[in-house]
Amino acid sequence: PAIAIEQKVNVKNPRSTVATTTEIYDYLRIIFARIGRTYSPVSGREVKCHSINDVMASILSGDSKTAYILADLNWAGREDKVELMLRLKEEGYSRFFGDEGIIRIEDIMKMADKGEYPNHLDLLIDRLKLPEFKDCLPYSETGEPWSQNEWEDLQTRLRSSIDTAFRVGEGKLILRKDNSVEEYSNRFELDGITFRQPDEYLFSFNSPLGACPVCGGLGKIIGVSEDLVIPDKTKSIYDGAIACWKGESMGWFRDHLIKVASRYGIPVFEPYCNLSQKVKDIIWDGHSVEGDDNSIVGINEFFKWVEANRYKIQYKYMLSRFSGRTTCHACHGTRLRPEALYVKVGGRTIAELLDMNVDALLDFFSSLKLTEYENSIVRKAVEEIVSRLKYIKDVGLSYLTLSRACNTLSGGESQRIN
Ligand SMILES: [Zn+2]
Known part of the structure; x- marks a missing residue:
């Protein structure tokens, strides 16, 4: 007779990640709140507050x-x-x-x-x-x-x-x-900005004090989706990587981008996946300048224009075709307010640590250099994190990244980390 074994994947909460269910996130928040250093996004210099x-x-x-x-x-x-x-x-x-x-x-x-x-x-x-x-x-x-x-x-x-x-x-x-x-x-000021003193809430995407205000801490929003706009990322812009800029009427935007590309340093023959984040940001967020016919029209600007014309059926169709659940453009999926990412420990933001897999994070903590004072106030939290990471490694899941949403884990993975 066949035996049926039930595997439970019981994660309905979309906010749950590997880091939160294992409590590693809570200890990271403690560490960042206590010894995190804040850097100005303008000059990159450390923001210091003298005592x-x-x-x-x-x-x-x-x-x-x-x-x-x-x-x-x-x-x-x-x-x-x-x-x-x-x-x-x-x-x-x-x-x-x-x-x-x-x-x-x-x-x-x-x-x-x-x-x-x-x-x-x-x-x-x-x-x-x-x-x-x-x-x-x-x-x-x-x-x-x-x-x-x-x-x-x-x-x-x-x-x-x-x-x-x-x-x-x-x-x-x-x-x-x-x-x-x-x-x-x-x-707590630098470059004309008053910064927030880090506390544990600043690093919590489940708290309104820490969550990205655009996506509410989910990391995803419904909007124009990069995966739908650029379905084949091995294609170059020249070869039509940008799917919404095809056909007789919309092809103009592709041709225009190719025409102005050199001015913005965009390599149009390079596959999209090889472009740097900086170049991708220009393609998406670049903005036309009034009176300057050779200024770029970014993809987001294009869709704003489509949105404004959605009363016409073809634009309405276009919007729905390229919209979907997509990574939040404000926090880039980190779920956190921009202020939270000004704070670093060992030169890394909390989002960068969460994007690491278990092996890489273990390496990070084993090579982390702290002053005696810093060590005295976060030693316990570091020990808790390292022991949990070692456990996850021991059950064979060291390839998991800490930011991985629990509702995307397989049943076996889910059972082992719980
Ligand atoms: Zn967001």
């Missing part, structure tokens, strides 16, 4: 005998210079630091009466004489070792002054030492 400790460390590094802790008043850009002076005077501040050193508030007010202002001005919060250091221990100028109390008092005073400078300077502090001027900011 009181960063300023303390510089002041006590032993390379200066005096330190001026100043609050950045954004003086040059202010319209309300007189009001600001009056307010600061009321709050008890009396000294500033200008181009020629310390300047008193009375002198600035006298200048202001004549309609003149210093070019540059920071508010002096504190001026300190610093100890000399021998073997990391503080000594006075005369060579006397500092008492424990003196040393603790200095640190308390520094903390309080730095805190005040950040507050009055709305996050911007200037530190003047004997031979250097350093700027600090505790705002």
Whole structure:
């Protein structure tokens, strides 16, 4: 007699992936929230947010005998210079630091009466004489070792002054030492953008705080589908890879693209699958410029035009023929907000890690270099991930990528990872 064995594939939730069912995703979120570094999409530079400790460390590094802790008043850009002076005077501040050193508030007010202002001005919060250091221990100028109390008092005073400078300077502090001027900011800003401090929600596509706003965290939308528009990716543009640009009327768009291709660096004889992502982005998202007949018409722009004409039957037909479930164009299927992908660990975004298979991710973690501090706050999470990855490898599924949707797994695969 035949024996029927039932295999259960019981995944209805489209949000479920290999990473989420194995909880690897939860641990990745913890790691990215705690030690992720944010990089500006404009300049690619790391966005840094200074703490009181960063300023303390510089002041006590032993390379200066005096330190001026100043609050950045954004003086040059202010319209309300007189009001600001009056307010600061009321709050008890009396000294500033200008181009020629310390300047008193009375002198600035006298200048202001004549309609003149210093070019540059920071508010002096504190001026300190610093100890000399021998073997990391503080000594006075005369060579006397500092008492424990003196040393603790200095640190308390520094903390309080730095805190005040950040507050009055709305996050911007200037530190003047004997031979250097350093700027600090505790705002999370760069290139004119204020960034979000990473937290666990930022990396969750099941949370509105982390999910891509276009696809709602599904990674797929109903729209113009790349697979339908370019059904045969081994074809070149010249050979008609773009299926919607065929025939008597629509062929014009193919011919136009070929005509303007060299201007945009598009190799028209190259199979579509060999084109770089940058070139594909131009073909899809390129936009015509009014009055410039030799500007590109991108595929998405073309379909916007089709959409606008959908009351005509042939355009309506065209839209439905090339529309389907397709990768979200905003998050490229990563399901996450763009901000989440500004954050990297070991030079990789969370989406890049999730696109790796189990073997590659194990390699990533075994070669990940962390500072002692970073290690102390994420060690447990890393261990949890590695032990789960090893388990998946042991049951023979090391080829799976972590972002693989569970509803696309075979019954056997599904049972083994659960
Ligand atoms: Zn999306």
